[in-house]
Amino acid sequence: MVIVYDQKFNSNEWFVIAALTIGVILVWKLPKRFPIKESLVYFIGFVFLGMVFDNTIGIKPFDYYDVNDKSSYQLMDFVSHLTYGPFGYLYIYFYDFFKIKNPYSTIYIFLWTIISLVMEYIAHALGLFYYKNGYEIYYSFPIYLLLLMSYLCLYKLLNSKKAKKETPF
Amino acid sequence: MAVALFVFIAWVIISVYLFVPKRLSTEENIILFFLFTIITINIFTILDLNLKLIQHSERLPMFISFLILRNIIIPLALIIFVNLMIHFKSNINKFIIKLLIFLILYLIDLLAFGIGLMTCGSNLYLGSAILLTVLMLLSFLTMKLVTKLPEGKSM
Numbered sequence: 018m019v020i021v022y023d024q025k026f027n028s029n030e031w032f033v034i035a036a037l038t039i040g041v042i043l044v045w046k047l048p049k050r051f052p053i054k055e056s057l058v059y060f061i062g063f064v065f066l067g068m069v070f071d072n073t074i075g076i077k078p079f080d081y082y083d084v085n086d087k088s089s090y091q092l093m094d095f096v097s098h099l100t101y102g103p104f105g106y107l108y109i110y111f112y113d114f115f116k117i118k119n120p121y122s123t124i125y126i127f128l129w130t131i132i133s134l135v136m137e138y139i140a141h142a143l144g145l146f147y148y149k150n151g152y153e154i155y156y157s158f159p160i161y162l163l164l165l166m167s168y169l170c171l172y173k174l175l176n177s178k179k180a181k182k183e184t185p186f
Numbered sequence: 187m188a189v190a191l192f193v194f195i196a197w198v199i200i201s202v203y204l205f206v207p208k209r210l211s212t213e214e215n216i217i218l219f220f221l222f223t224i225i226t227i228n229i230f231t232i233l234d235l236n237l238k239l240i241q242h243s244e245r246l247p248m249f250i251s252f253l254i255l256r257n258i259i260i261p262l263a264l265i266i267f268v269n270l271m272i273h274f275k276s277n278i279n280k281f282i283i284k285l286l287i288f289l290i291l292y293l294i295d296l297l298a299f300g301i302g303l304m305t306c307g308s309n310l311y312l313g314s315a316i317l318l319t320v321l322m323l324l325s326f327l328t329m330k331l332v333t334k335l336p337e338g339k340s341m
Contacts, residue, residue: 052213052337053335053336053337054211054213054214054217054332054335054337055213057213057217057335058213058216058217058220061217061220061221061224062216062220064220064224065220065223065224068223068224068227068228069223069227069257072227072231073253076231076234076235076242077242077244077249078244078245078246078249088235089235089236090228090231090232090235090236095228171216175212175213175216178212
């Protein structure tokens with residue numbers, strides 16, 4: 018049975034459109050740091066992670082939350098997943114920009130986990146997420162921690178490959 | 187049993203992926219894996235939640251197996267498919283690869299339906315064939331698009 022939370026084009030849709038627009042403009046306007054294909058990895062990677070998690074813990078048997086106005090899958094659900102793209106890109110961009118070294122990576126990951134939780138709280142308040150079956154926002158904390166940590170591993174993996182290519186021997 | 191079976195299939199597919207000749211770069215392979223998974227998840231979700239054509243099991247071991255199929259086996263099989271399509275030059279070899287990958291995925295799909303991982307609302311055999319054909323076609327087109335991207339700094 019499809020649960021309908023809302024029928025109107027209101028705060029949650031505007032939040033998705035605003036977040037995506039601001040995110041894409043930021044990605045577009047910031048000075049370039051990575052080759053296009055590497056940039057795409059960081060951009061699409063977070064969309065991928067968002068979709069995997071939302072379509073794992075957001076569907077039965079877990080069914081911990083619904084995204085947007087209905088429990089069924091809508092076009093706006095897809096668009097809201099795209100907003101994760103700029104987020105993932107900017108996360109890696111600033112890590113690379115500030116040349117953060119390993120001991121400080123932990124603090125960086127923690128900081129972005131807090132940013133993610135704040136973003137999720139705003140999204141929840143605006144009706145983008147509807148928690149079900151006892152799910153609470155703080156359950157997302159370990160998920161973000163794990164995702165952001167694995168994302169840095171991906172960045173390090175790609176950079177170690179680049180470093181190997183650049184060495185002549 | 188179902189989890190063990192699908193972990194084994196995933197392990198075989200991962201092993202095959204590691205050994206097939208890869209003409210695409212690491213970045214291209216990663217982008218394509220992400221995109222193929224996104225496409226597969228979207229198609230399965232629409233067929234499941236909206237159209238009720240293919241519905242996954244709600245039993246936890248079956249659901250875990252379903253996740254392995256949807257998030258690892260199908261996207262990686264498609265990655266192997268596009269890499270081999272670039273590797274082989276002759277049309278006969280390309281046709282054999284298309285047929286082989288299709289048959290392997292089709293049999294895995296039928297196995298998934300057979301052991302109750304998923305249930306099909308209409309014609310199971312035709313539905314699976316159409317779904318896999320669409321996935322393979324989309325993966326091929328996505329590969330063409332990604333390989334045409336320019337090198338150099340952008341975004």
